[in-house]
Amino acid sequence: MSGAAGSPDPPPSPPSTLSSDSPAAHEFRWQALFQRTREPVFVLNRRRRFLFVNRAWEILTGLSAAEARGLACVRRPPIPQDPWDVVIRAVCCPPQEVLKGRPGRSRRLVPGKVARWWDVEFFPLHADEGLLCIVGKVSVVPGGDPAGSAPLPERIVAYREGRKQHYTFASLASKLPAGQRVAEQARLAAQTDAPVLLLGEPGTGKEWIARTIHYQSAAGAGPFAALDCARLPPEALQALLFGEQNLQQNLRSGTLCLKEAQCLPRELQMRLLETLPSGEAADRTRVIAAVSVDPALAIASGDFLEPLYCVLSTLNIHVPALRERLPDLPRFIEEFLKRAQIGGEQRVTGVTDEALDQLRAYAWPGNLRELYAVLQAACLRSSGDRIEPGHLPSALRVAVRLDRTPGSQEEKPLNLDQVLEKAERRLIQLALRKAKGNRSRAAELLSIWRARLIRRMEALGIEDW
Template sequence: MSARTTPLATILVVDDEPIIRETLAEFLHQEGFAVVAVGTGEEAVARAAEQRFDVLLCDVNLPGWDGIEVMERVAKVCPETFVMLITAYATVETAVEAFQKGAHDYLMKPIILHEVGGKIRRLIRTRDVFRENQWLRRELSRTEDGGGEMVVGRSPAMRQALDLARKVGPTSSTVLILGESGTGKELLARAVHCHAQAAKPTGGRFIAVNCAAIPHDLLENQLFGHRRGAFTGADKDAPGIFAHAGPGTVFLDEIGELPLGTQAKLLRAIEQKEVFPVGANEPSRVEARVLAATNKDLAKEAAEGRFREDLFYRLNVVSIKLPPLRERREDLPDLIEFLLAKHARSMGKKMTGVSHEAMQLLLAHPWRGNVRELDNALQRALILGDGPLVSPSDLPPDIAPQPADPFGVNDLGTAVERFERLHIERILRAAPDKREAAKMLGIGLSSLYRKIEQYGIGV
């Protein structure tokens, strides 16, 4: 294997010919994959029952169970495994049968090794997309059933963030999520919690706390609870958020706003799994995992004495950075589609998409408020719009500035020019091509081109 410490994927090779089996195993190992190689279908199914494999690379013609039967049996014990069959006798019929039974690709003998590497890598990419789509479908189902939210994005930066969330979710590690306001830090924290519950269901709750939104003198009471008689009006014990979360997750947003005194108590909750409710003489045990988020540079805050250095290092075991929306514009179409569909369902509207002109405006906007600003803009469009598509007039004025009133001038010539330009632009949007636009305007095609150049109309 190369210097890579983590294998690209784990491959199960099944071939009864030792030279082919050993050659494939050695080649794939050198390419950076973890490989298990066996000679029979029975051995393959037994190994698949013990270990999860990303790809099954299996000869069709095996003694005992043939490749298709092996594929079907492996699918029962390891359903996420992708399958590539090897055959020396490929026919249309066998290929169709293989794909119908669940194969994803096949190789012809004699085997060309660089072709094997390319096909395996394509399968791995397909597997990654498949797994992400499975997770997105589960999340979408959760949003429809429970009114939750989800993280959407296929840009490299978002795929990296989602992959980190998937990897760290099943662990007990603290996580620090970094990003500007409105980038979806709480949604990513929920994704980490969902991955944790999927791996080991505990029934624990996800509770989010905005540290900047609660007065400092009430924050400890909210987080850790209080004992009877701790202050005027405390006539009974009250559990805090850590107790309510149980074996779940406490998400502390804007952690940089936490007072230094409360930071010390939070550090104890993380390290020793115990808290002191307000007015208590004895600590209470807690189980909740802590996730935190900030839009501040906590290392700088710690260096300048505004944040505890030991707490910073304890929180920063794994950090996930969420990029601002302006740096992942390739995610905008998917985000727009998802948010529009979500709000259309909740409002009972029939708006099914975005017009080309409105999409161009949405793609060009700087989105300083990130996903939150986009979400608000699309809600406004649904409230104001009447057609099946979002139009520029449905968008906020800062995204789609309204054209100047052509009659807002005294000079007749200027007013005529403004109106003519607006009218030509409207016809160009409506017509299938410039020739038809010229007919609709009642002018020649060459005259239309002159007008386009005169007014600097973008087409």
């Protein structure tokens, strides 16, 4: 009798016949082991048909072992109009990576009078000839959808699960102490919901690290949004952060990444500072900021609000430039070649030694972003399975040749007094511009007396702003 109409079927009696070519005694022993577990467990054959379900699974689903045995899984999301057995067969269907032999996990929406979410884990088992069977375990998500709102479409849940498999700490591996420190700090940041400040030149992979922290943290099931504060106009930033979109409210249990946070208008920085929660809260929005300039200079120039910097820099992660981590270059090349050919044939699998020598000799002012663009273009030019020097951009090859040519750049003696004078003039002009010509305010920004500022302006020939 089905568990929906009465008590579940009694425990199996030996010998149970799960497979005609398996010894009955051994088969009964592993079935009895699964029957003792409190978690709902099921076993599928390589064709995704049910071989076995335990009593906990019967109680959860309302289907008996006799009703389930032999049913084939359905490879589509369930809909409310489906019969109950079709819903269960769809929810327990393993994703493609499991059929290829890799363990997997999916969050599935179970339609009904009260929609529920189930986490289904899949563990493929192998024999000499290939995939033998798939063991599945079901966990009911407590309280329904973790975001506390209407259930999300399963494709969005599947997308987030895929992102979690994509942005892993393994992708941050490095041979250098500086790179290893970044991975360790990211792992630490994922264990808390405190604000994080990522520091590094443009293109060093700060957003990738932010996404890794998000997807590997407790907030990974929630949304992630990145705002480029340097490119978006103030009106758009106002609307997104505090207006109609109000990401601070709509990203509950998620993460907000502010790229170039020092470029936020000052009034928005003050409002952000007021809305940042203190302490830990289950539904707070995690804030990760990324800056590509020296925060001290941004604060001194008035671009970065110092109290906001103090809050955002609870955890600081310094991301090194690519030129400082050239031993990691082969790993980046391998990963970027795979990424550049996603969706097509993985034709190009590496670079020749001569091309690698050129890539190592280049200064990489654009860091990882430039490396990816170079490899993406080289893949299109290459007709074989290796990238050769001729497939690299001509500008890169010329830059390397100039750097290697003796005497190509005339070394001029540096005049320290001229360099210091130029830097002082630039800082005073910048302070006057920030202060809108107010000398007292400009002196405060430069941390000097007003009288000294006036003397230096006269000595350097700087007129009023």
